Amino acid sequence: MDLTVRAGERVAVVGASGAGKSTLLAVANGSVVPTAGRVQVLGTDPAGLTGAALRRLRARVGTVHQHLELVGPLRVVHNVNAGRLGRWSAGRAAWSLVRPQGVEEVVAALDRVGLADRVYDRTERLSGGQQQRVALARVLVQRPELVLADEPASALDPALADTALELLGELAADTGGALVVCLHDPALALRHCDRVVGLRAGRVVLDAPATELTLSALEAFYGVTR
Template sequence: MPPTAGTVRVLGADPAALSGRERRRLRARVGTVHQALELVGRLRVVHDVNAGRLAQWSAARAAWSLVRPQGLPEVLAALERVGLADRAFERTERLSGGQRQRVAIARLLVQEPDLVLADEPASALDPVLADRVLALLGEPALARGGALVTALHDPGLVRRHCGRVVGLAEGRVVLDRPVAALSASDLAEFYGAAM
C-alpha cells in the first residue's frame, strides 16, 4: 500500500518510482528477520539458509540448489557463527524455537544485505545467545555502510547493541535520540509506558 502522506525511501530509493526489476534488486539488498521467522519446516536447514540468496540467483540455480545445495561453504560458515553447523542437514521443523531463530539469522548472513530489518530477533534466545545474535545481525549491513533497524523489548539489549533509539507509542514517535544520550530512567520510563 502506498503511503497516504510523505515519502518512503529505502537505501536512497523511492520504491514506488522503481520498475519491477529495480524493485526486485532493491529487495535483494534488504534482509529481514520476522518474528514469525518464515522458514520452511520440511526443508533441510541448509535450504532454509540458502533462501537468503534466492533474489540473487536464477530460477534454475535455485531449483538445482534443492538437489545439490549451492554455496555450501558459506552456508556452513554462517551456521557455525550461530552455533548450528552440526544441524545443516536436519529438517528445520525438528529444531527448537531458538534454533530456528538462529537459522533465520544465518539466512540473513549469507544474503549479505545492505539494510537489515529485524522484529524481535532475540525473543526466543537466552541472554548470552541474544547478545551474540544481535552482534551478528548488524555485521552484514554495517560492514557496507548500511544499517540495522530492529524492534527490541529488552532495554539491556538496546543499550548494548543500538546506536539510536526511536520509541513509538500509539503510532507516534515519543523518543528519538542516540543511546549514549539516554539515561537508565529514560529507557525505564519509555519501556514502562510502552508496555
C-alpha cells in the first residue's frame, strides 16, 4: 500500500473489520514490522531501530489503542502519566509510582475529557467509556508529533465522541503534527478529518478529501444499509 501523511493533516482511515486498519497503525508506531515494503515515520524506519532509538521514536508517536492498553489496578494518574514515560528517566518513572509527578498537568488533561474528579481512582473501577477517556488524556500529556488513534470513540456517546475527535485534532495542530484515526462511523470521519483513506484487504482503495465525499458514499463503502 502506498500512503503518505503530511504534517498538519487529519486523516480518517475507514474500512470493514479485517481491512487492515489496526495493522496500519501498528506498523506506523513500530509495534509491527512489515513483511514487505518500506515505512518512514517522522523520517525514520521503525523496523531499523532498537532499544533507546526505538523508545525515542515512540515518544514522538502517541497511540490510542483499540484495547486501550491501560493497567487496571493502577490509579488513573499513573495511567495518564504513562504517556510521559518516553521522556522520563527510569528513576523518575519509578518514583512517580510512589509519589505521582506532574499531577497538575494530569488533572488538566483529565479535565478536558471530563474526568478531573477521578484522578486517584483505580482505573479498573471506571466504565468502558471513562477508561477510553483516560487513554485520550494519556496522549494529551504526551504531546506527540504524530497521533494514531484506533477507534477512539467506540465506547463514547455521540457528544463525547465529537469531543474526543476535536481534542485529538487540536493536539495534532498544537504540536504541528498529524492525526491518523481509524473510525467505524462515517459521519465522524467527515466531520473531523480533512482526508479519508479507505482500506480493503490491506490495500488503499479510496483516498480523497473529505469535502469531496458524501455520507451516503462512505456508508456504501462500509456496506451500511438503512
